[in-house]
Structures are given as structure tokens and as C-alpha cells.
Amino acid sequence: MSVWKFVPALRTGDWRSKLMTCSQLMIGTAALLSLLSMLTRNPLLLVSFMSVQGLLLVGVICFVIVALISQRTLVTEEYGPGDIIFREGDPGRHVYIVKSGTVEVLVQQPDGTQRAIKQLGTGETFGEMALLRQAPRSATIRTVTAAQVFKISPDDFLALYTHLPRVKETFSQIMMDRLGELERR
Amino acid sequence: MADTVFAGSTSKWGSWLDLSIASTIWVSVLILAGILLSLILFRGRQTERQTLWWHLLFLGIFPILLLAVDNFATLEYTKEVRFCGSCHKAMQSYVEDLHNPGSRSLAALHFRQRAAWGSECYACHANYGLHGTFAAKLTGLREVVTYVSGRYQLPIRMQHAFENVFCLKCHDGTTHFVAHTVHLTILDQLRAEALKCTFCHRPAHVLSAAQSTAGIGGAS
Numbered sequence: 001m002s003v004w005k006f007v008p009a010l011r012t013g014d015w016r017s018k019l020m021t022c023s024q025l026m027i028g029t030a031a032l033l034s035l036l037s038m039l040t041r042n043p044l045l046l047v048s049f050m051s052v053q054g055l056l057l058v059g060v061i062c063f064v065i066v067a068l069i070s071q072r073t074l075v076t077e078e079y080g081p082g083d084i085i086f087r088e089g090d091p092g093r094h095v096y097i098v099k100s101g102t103v104e105v106l107v108q109q110p111d112g113t114q115r116a117i118k119q120l121g122t123g124e125t126f127g128e129m130a131l132l133r134q135a136p137r138s139a140t141i142r143t144v145t146a147a148q149v150f151k152i153s154p155d156d157f158l159a160l161y162t163h164l165p166r167v168k169e170t171f172s173q174i175m176m177d178r179l180g181e182l183e184r185r
Numbered sequence: 186m187a188d189t190v191f192a193g194s195t196s197k198w199g200s201w202l203d204l205s206i207a208s209t210i211w212v213s214v215l216i217l218a219g220i221l222l223s224l225i226l227f228r229g230r231q232t233e234r235q236t237l238w239w240h241l242l243f244l245g246i247f248p249i250l251l252l253a254v255d256n257f258a259t260l261e262y263t264k265e266v267r268f269c270g271s272c273h274k275a276m277q278s279y280v281e282d283l284h285n286p287g288s289r290s291l292a293a294l295h296f297r298q299r300a301a302w303g304s305e306c307y308a309c310h311a312n313y314g315l316h317g318t319f320a321a322k323l324t325g326l327r328e329v330v331t332y333v334s335g336r337y338q339l340p341i342r343m344q345h346a347f348e349n350v351f352c353l354k355c356h357d358g359t360t361h362f363v364a365h366t367v368h369l370t371i372l373d374q375l376r377a378e379a380l381k382c383t384f385c386h387r388p389a390h391v392l393s394a395a396q397s398t399a400g401i402g403g404a405s
């Protein structure tokens with residue numbers, strides 16, 4: 001099985017996701033070595049941990065960089081066909097714009113199955129309802145083809161929404177339409 | 186000897202060394218579990234603000250904690266007799282001498298009196314303070330590499346003559362030491378290494394006849 005299955009961000013994520021994954025790999029390696037050295041008290045493992053403990057510091061620094069800037073800038077994420085971007089009921093608040101490819105909007109039926117109610121292409125947005133209604137995700141978004149999406153932080157989106165009347169008007173209309181679609185499902 | 190006594194002293198939950206080893210294990214497990222859960226629970230959205238608190242704990246606070254407790258545990262554990270005995274073939278015979286109740290060696294005598302509470306090797310072979318600790322760890326690191334790479338020859342010989350300062354750091358000025366007036370007479374010579382403590386007080390270690398004939402161990 002490919003390593004990408006376990007750490008998909010290394011393949012699909014933007015550089016922030018990759019940095020976060022690198023941070024996890026470095027800290028995880030050091031923690032594993034630390035655990036083994038303390039359980040076995042093997043001199044070689046003890047020395048090995050002392051040698052690689054710099055990984056812990058570099059890992060923490062990588063995380064701090066991600067934590068400081070991930071909320072401030074536009075992120076591009078890449079997904080393969082059939083990948084789930086987020087699920088209905090998830091607590092996410094980011095807003096997405098399709099950069100390339102196609103995604104579909106899935107809603108859960110009373111019998112538990114999921115039905116595709118709409119497909120979104122380049123330039124179309126999704127994810128704004130959860131943020132504006134301060135509610136969990138109202139639908140699942142799954143890619144149909146390989147897709148790239150812009151991921152906008154809640155703070156950035158709200159700044160655009162509150163300061164630019166036309167943006168507010170556009171997204172209010174989109175939200176009304178989508179609420180109508182969801183009610184008709 | 187204050188630094189070595191610290192490792193052997195006890196807290197409410199056992200010795201500080203045991204406590205730091207247990208803490209290291211638990212913190213390591215928590216970090217690994219946190220990372221694994223993050224990969225499962227936050228797949229594809231690990232940089233979102235809601236997940237940052239989780240990651241702050243497992244990628245920020247716990248790793249710094251691990252750095253502190255693991256270094257303390259490793260540095261203290263490598264002062265222990267059991268650590269010294271775990272590596273060198275030659276050291277095994279010295280450790281056996283320590284545990285021999287009939288041995289008249291200086292090392293066994295110090296061990297029986299619990300002079301340094303489990304870290305007798307370190308207490309007598311490392312100097313005081315940060316410099317002493319650093320020099321001892323550097324030597325230890327070199328010896329581990331030599332041991333692992335197999336680039337050593339038996340019998341193992343001491344690289345330097347045993348220095349009086351290792352004895353004097355504890356004994357100089359003590360009631361027992363000054364009670365023997367000869368010590369005061371030759372104190373300057375002892376401090377200048379012109380006379381060796383081990384000239385009168387010997388042997389430092391006693392090896393069995395079998396170990397001696399096998400050529401194991403070079404220092405005695």
C-alpha cells in the first residue's frame with residue numbers, strides 16, 4: 001500500500017499541509033525513537049534519540065509556522081477523483097472556490113443513502129453556508145474528477161463579505177438558492 | 186556528588202529517574218496517538234483553525250515536554266551502574282566486583298556504603314559540574330560508537346590515569362579525611378597529582394582469576 005494513503009497531504013495538499021505533515025513525521029519519528037529507547041534502555045537507541053532530538057525542535061518550528069500563517073492566506077488544495085472534501089455534519093468553516101475540475105454536492109436521504117443534487121465546476125463556490133449560518137456542513141462535497149480548490153479562511157471570507165456589498169449580495173443569493181435546493185431534496 | 190544524589194533521591198511516586206522514564210514513555214505514546222488520530226479525524230483539514238488547538242497540544246506542547254523529560258531521563262539513566270554494565274564486556278566484571286559482598290576493592294566498598302546510590306561508576310569517573318558532566322557524556326558517546334562499531338581491543342585500557350580530583354571532590358575536607366593527619370601532610374601533592382590516592386588505597390577494582398587470565402579489563 002502506498003505511503004500516500006496514510007499521509008495524503010504530502011501528495012495533494014498545499015505547502016502548508018505538507019509542512020504540517022513533515023512536522024508530524026519528524027515529531028512522530030523522534031517520539032517513536034524516544035519510546036523505544038526508554039522501553040529497551042538500549043545504549044544505541046538512547047544515543048540515537050539524543051542525536052535526532054533536533055527533529056523535535058524542527059517539527060515544532062514547522063508547526064508554529066503553519067499555525068501562524070495558515071489562517072491568513074489563500075490555500076490551494078488538490079484532490080483526486082472520488083475524494084471527500086468535507087462531510088455533512090462536519091464542523092468546518094472554510095469557504096471553497098473550485099479552481100479546476102468538478103465536484104458534486106451529496107445530501108443524506110432519510111434511508112441513509114446519499115444523493116447527488118448538484119455538480120459544481122470552475123469558479124463556483126461551496127462551504128459558505130456553514131460559516132454564514134454558524135452551523136455544521138449541510139452537505140457532503142465529493143470530487144467527480146481530479147480537482148483543485150481555493151480554500152479561504154473564515155476570517156478572510158467574512159472580511160470580504162462584510163466590506164464588499166456586491167460580494168455580500170452574491171453570496172446571500174447563492175445561500176438562498178441552496179437552502180431552497182436543500183428543502184426540495 | 187550533588188548531581189548524582191539527585192537522580193537517586195525519591196519523589197512521592199518513586200525515584201526521579203523512574204518518574205522521568207515513565208513520563209517519557211507516556212508523553213511519547215500521547216504524541217504518537219495524537220498524530221495518528223489527527224491523520225484519521227482531520228484528514229484534509231489539518232490546517233483549519235479548529236484543529237490548531239489539537240495540534241498545538243500534540244505538535245507544540247508535548248514535544249517540548251518530551252524534549253525536557255527524555256533528556257533528563259537519558260542523562261540520569263546513563264549515570265547508572267546498570268547502563269555502564271550494559272555496554273562493555275570489560276565492565277561486566279567490574280559490575281560483578283561491585284556486587285561481590287566479599288570484595289575488598291574501593292569500588293565495592295563505595296557500592297556497599299551506597300555512596301552514590303546506583304550511580305557509583307559515574308560518581309567516581311566524572312568530574313563535578315557542567316564541564317564534568319559534558320566531558321563524561323562526550324567520552325561515553327565515543328565509547329558507545331566504538332563499542333557498536335566493534336573497534337576495540339581487549340583488554341580495554343584506561344585512556345588516562347585515574348585522577349585524584351575524582352576522590353578529592355567528595356573526600357577533601359571531610360572529618361574522616363582530616364582525621365588521618367597524613368592526608369594533610371601530603372594534601373598539596375595529592376592536589377597536584379604528584380602522589381596518587383590509589384598508591385595507598387588499592388585495589389580500585391578486583392577481577393576474578395578467570396577474568397584476569399582471559400585478559401578482560403585493564404584497569405585495576
